[in-house]
Amino acid sequence: MTDTPIDLLLSRHSVAVRRLGGPGPDQQQTDQILCAALTAPDHAALRPWRVVVIGRDARSDLADLFIAAKRKRQAELTDAEAGRERDKALRPPLLVAMVARPQRLHATVTEAEQLACAGAAMQNMLLAAHFLGFGAIILSGARCEDTEIRSALGIAPDEHFLGFISVGSIVDAPLKGRRPALAEMATHLDRTMR
Ligand SMILES: Cc1cc2nc3c(=O)[nH]c(=O)nc-3n(C[C@H](O)[C@H](O)[C@H](O)COP(=O)(O)O)c2cc1C
Numbered sequence: 001m002t003d004t005p006i007d008l009l010l011s012r013h014s015v016a017v018r019r020l021g022g023p024g025p026d027q028q029q030t031d032q033i034l035c036a037a038l039t040a041p042d043h044a045a046l047r048p049w050r051v052v053v054i055g056r057d058a059r060s061d062l063a064d065l066f067i068a069a070k071r072k073r074q075a076e077l078t079d080a081e082a083g084r085e086r087d088k089a090l091r092p093p094l095l096v097a098m099v100a101r102p103q104r105l106h107a108t109v110t111e112a113e114q115l116a117c118a119g120a121a122m123q124n125m126l127l128a129a130h131f132l133g134f135g136a137i138i139l140s141g142a143r144c145e146d147t148e149i150r151s152a153l154g155i156a157p158d159e160h161f162l163g164f165i166s167v168g169s170i171v172d173a174p175l176k177g178r179r180p181a182l183a184e185m186a187t188h189l190d191r192t193m194r
Pocket residue numbers: 012013014015137138139140141162163177
């Protein structure tokens with residue numbers, strides 16, 4: 001039986017980069033994933049975010065930058081650790097850097113609201129990837145604050161580098177994290193408010 005849209009939405013989960021491989025989204029699917037971001041709710045149409053799609057030719061340099069950034073925090077890297085850093089740059093068929101650029105003193109839309117918009121845009125890309133049958137994950141960490149990586153990707157000091165979105169075919173069955181029970185997340189207000 002075909003999954004309904006709500007089944008699909010409720011079944012989304014992240015897929016670790018080591019479980020991703022080719023083929024990745026083709027050009028049309030890539031455009032669909034990126035366009036999904038543009039359907040995020042956006043108060044006053046500020047579009048307080050942008051993306052950098054990191055193409056194949058840039059990946060080897062990015063891998064070197066990931067390893068160099070890791071070495072700044074940990075002088076001695078094992079081959080396995082360096083390999084994992086390299087993998088994060090080279091393995092995902094589609095790799096997108098998500099950058100939030102909220103207007104700090106907007107008259108009506110707070111910075112928090114604008115960051116929520118950027119988060120919704122990211123989630124829409126994850127969902128679009130999932131709906132198209134791909135696996136995806138967002139990873140941030142210290143590499144998003146690394147000045148060399150930010151500068152190589154053209155990310156300004158006053159922008160928020162939220163994370164790398166990796167998308168590809170699922171080549172190894174992912175571990176699915178536990179979801180909290182609804183009662184842990186929602187409270188109900190069922191009385192008059194005076
Ligand atoms: C902005 C952002 C950055 C994230 N960065 C990391 C990260 O650096 N490392 C990590 O293990 N998970 C990170 N996560 C969480 C994973 O992407 C993922 O959501 C988590 O492993 C839970 O899996 P799930 O999406 O299937 O619930 C990040 C999530 C967000 C929204």
